Amino acid sequence: MKDTYSDGKAGNDSISTAPVLELMNVSKEYRKGTRRLLALKDLSLTVNGGEFVTILGQSGCGKTTLLHMIAGLEEPTAGEIRVGGKPIRGPGRDRGLVFQEPRLFPWATVAHNISLGLPDRGRDQRKLEELLELVGLEDFAQAYPKELSGGMAQRAALARALAGSPRILLLDEPLGALDAVTRLRMQVQLMRIWQENSLTVVAVTHDIDEAIVLSTRIVILSPRPGTVKRVIPVELPYPRNRTAPEFNIYRQELLGALE
Amino acid sequence: MKRGVRGLAAPLLIILLWWLGAESGVGPGILPHPREVLAALADLAARGELQAHIRISLLRVIQGFFLAAGLAIPAGILAAGFSPFAEYILPLLGFLRQVPPVAWIPVLIMVLGIGEATKLAVIAYAAFFPIFVNAVLGITQIDHHFWEVARLLEFSPKEYLRELILPAAAPSLIAGLRLGMSNSWRALVAAEMLAAFSGLGYMLMAARSLVRMDEMFIGIAVIGLLGLAIDWGWKLLEGYVLRWQSRE
Numbered sequence A: 001m002k003d004t005y006s007d008g009k010a011g012n013d014s015i016s017t018a019p020v021l022e023l024m025n026v027s028k029e030y031r032k033g034t035r036r037l038l039a040l041k042d043l044s045l046t047v048n049g050g051e052f053v054t055i056l057g058q059s060g061c062g063k064t065t066l067l068h069m070i071a072g073l074e075e076p077t078a079g080e081i082r083v084g085g086k087p088i089r090g091p092g093r094d095r096g097l098v099f100q101e102p103r104l105f106p107w108a109t110v111a112h113n114i115s116l117g118l119p120d121r122g123r124d125q126r127k128l129e130e131l132l133e134l135v136g137l138e139d140f141a142q143a144y145p146k147e148l149s150g151g152m153a154q155r156a157a158l159a160r161a162l163a164g165s166p167r168i169l170l171l172d173e174p175l176g177a178l179d180a181v182t183r184l185r186m187q188v189q190l191m192r193i194w195q196e197n198s199l200t201v202v203a204v205t206h207d208i209d210e211a212i213v214l215s216t217r218i219v220i221l222s223p224r225p226g227t228v229k230r231v232i233p234v235e236l237p238y239p240r241n242r243t244a245p246e247f248n249i250y251r252q253e254l255l256g257a258l259e
Numbered sequence B: 001m002k003r004g005v006r007g008l009a010a011p012l013l014i015i016l017l018w019w020l021g022a023e024s025g026v027g028p029g030i031l032p033h034p035r036e037v038l039a040a041l042a043d044l045a046a047r048g049e050l051q052a053h054i055r056i057s058l059l060r061v062i063q064g065f066f067l068a069a070g071l072a073i074p075a076g077i078l079a080a081g082f083s084p085f086a087e088y089i090l091p092l093l094g095f096l097r098q099v100p101p102v103a104w105i106p107v108l109i110m111v112l113g114i115g116e117a118t119k120l121a122v123i124a125y126a127a128f129f130p131i132f133v134n135a136v137l138g139i140t141q142i143d144h145h146f147w148e149v150a151r152l153l154e155f156s157p158k159e160y161l162r163e164l165i166l167p168a169a170a171p172s173l174i175a176g177l178r179l180g181m182s183n184s185w186r187a188l189v190a191a192e193m194l195a196a197f198s199g200l201g202y203m204l205m206a207a208r209s210l211v212r213m214d215e216m217f218i219g220i221a222v223i224g225l226l227g228l229a230i231d232w233g234w235k236l237l238e239g240y241v242l243r244w245q246s247r248e
Ligand SMILES: Nc1ncnc2c1ncn2[C@@H]1O[C@H](COP(=O)(O)OP(=O)(O)OP(=O)(O)O)[C@@H](O)[C@H]1O
Pocket: A030, A031, A032, A037, A039, A057, A058, A059, A060, A061, A062, A063, A064, A065, A066, A100
């Protein structure tokens, strides 16, 4: 493995100060008949290229809504979202999203599901095989989603999101449903994929340790309506040691901020 | 397997009772002896008459069924996609659904004559509604989560159809096609009894006018068995196409 894990502050070689993603005073209101629900209010955030930003916040504070808006599935009711300086218009290949659930098509094999993420839909088999290998599902290429474990399904969903070679990877609690051991292993894989592909990642998690292990910055959202409450840069070298005293300091800080 | 064997018990029992009844001379003249029926069957088959009727009936049902499917599936996709469309035509369809296919036969004979067109229309009519209704249901019930995936992956219209709509609605579509086929088989026999000079339905009517009870029995048995065989075919196809579904 390359030495990027231990080169100081940031984990990604290609970290830059050019903003790749800008959220400017973004609000989202859901309307159902006369009922209105303000999910996000006046949220601003700038993410630079190569960053790993993790969003933390209570259930229902609008984290999924936020990722779906960045992905282009939902439109903000106010404010603007820019990717690479340009306002987004709907979904695009520059952004890949892993949903909170795997959302694989149950009627399609793993290989077919992943190929649907490829721009050429898998006509070039090599790219597909690379992706299968990346997430360790070579032996399950022809399996149907019902034959996969939760972790395998999430890995297939990750491969599908990576298939379009996005600049920004959006992860909605991708490890939420996994057991502790699989989860740790997936964290390592995620780190590797992030570093080797100079990706910019915006992830959602409920796991404080996971946020500290992975992130260059942690954004804490306040509940109802969701807005940025605090931003905490994590200034620890990679790979991060969960038993180090500094790790504990971040833990305390985050717990306090989430109160 | 065991269940399939059990299912044979009732038909075998009926045949046995029939045989015993015929041997002991119950209802001679009305009920033919099974031996006579078998002899008539051999005779019909030897003359190639039975095969000819079967061939023409199957051909008609296949033509009518494909006509119905070719209209009902695109119409179902349209109706599912544009809710105003559904609002405009659902009351009409509700009315038509109450009119059994046979009821149209006199009207169709007046308009189309006793030719193939009448039979085709009746068969297609019988198959149309289950296929259409199931197509609409199957498509409108697709999980909106999957539509989001399709938008995210920037599907082309063709991909929406091939990768999402048809496979996601497949369980419902196949159920509709299967039911439609079984409806059209039944409608076909009715149509052939009233407006045909060939086919299994005609064979039944011809046997009646010649008072050939044995041939009527053959007609009924063949109609039922072929219908069953077609339905088994659908079951096999269903199992194959829906192999991705989890077994409960
Ligand atoms: N399509 C929708 N229509 C109406 N309200 C919605 C919709 N989607 C989300 N909401 C509401 O917006 C709020 C934020 O939802 P969201 O799913 O973004 O929360 P979350 O932070 O991802 O929660 P969790 O951690 O449980 O996944 C919730 O109150 C939810 O009820």
